[in-house]
Amino acid sequence: xxxxxxxxxxxxxxxxxxWCKTCTGIRNRQWAIENPDKIKDRQLRRTYxxxxxxxxxxxxxxxxxxxxxxxxxxxxxxxxxxCHESGKIRGLxxxxxxxxLGLANxxxxxxxxxRTARRAATLGRAQLAPGQAxxxxxxxxxxxxxxxxxxxxxxxxxx
Numbered sequence: 001x002x003x004x005x006x007x008x009x010x011x012x013x014x015x016x017x018x019w020c021k022t023c024t025g026i027r028n029r030q031w032a033i034e035n036p037d038k039i040k041d042r043q044l045r046r047t048y049x050x051x052x053x054x055x056x057x058x059x060x061x062x063x064x065x066x067x068x069x070x071x072x073x074x075x076x077x078x079x080x081x082x083c084h085e086s087g088k089i090r091g092l093x094x095x096x097x098x099x100x101l102g103l104a105n106x107x108x109x110x111x112x113x114x115r116t117a118r119r120a121a122t123l124g125r126a127q128l129a130p131g132q133a134x135x136x137x138x139x140x141x142x143x144x145x146x147x148x149x150x151x152x153x154x155x156x157x158x159x
Contacts, residue, residue, distance in 0.1 A: 048080050056091055067091035
């Protein structure tokens with residue numbers, strides 16, 4: 001334990017730093033408040049390999065809006081969407097779109113099925129999962145099932 005030249009207290013020190021841990025923390029927090037662009041630039045470089053200028057250019061290229069929904073960012077900046085396997089940057093997304101992609105595990109197959117189900121629901125047709133169609137047919141009366149089969153065989157659907 002030694003005496004901190006900043007606060008005059010005896011305390012713990014980081015190796016190579018002249019101030020105690022408390023004073024160093026206060027100094028670092030103050031620097032971060034005064035330099036948010038440097039913090040953002042450092043985070044972008046470390047995480048995605050791009051600079052703050054690259055981010056700004058991408059944002060400008062997208063017209064300042066989310067790549068998927070087209071809405072401007074709320075209070076937070078847009079998230080960098082990237083492939084977790086290759087690291088390739090795909091664009092900037094709002095929090096909701098970024099979360100949706102994350103919950104879908106970036107699976108193109110799952111996203112296609114979601115889109116198909118949503119389209120079917122919008123058009124008023126229920127999209128049944130594999131196996132559900134067979135269960136639904138089994139619940140129908142045998143006569144109703146025969147009527148549907150005959151109409152399909154004739155090439156039209158009658159009620």
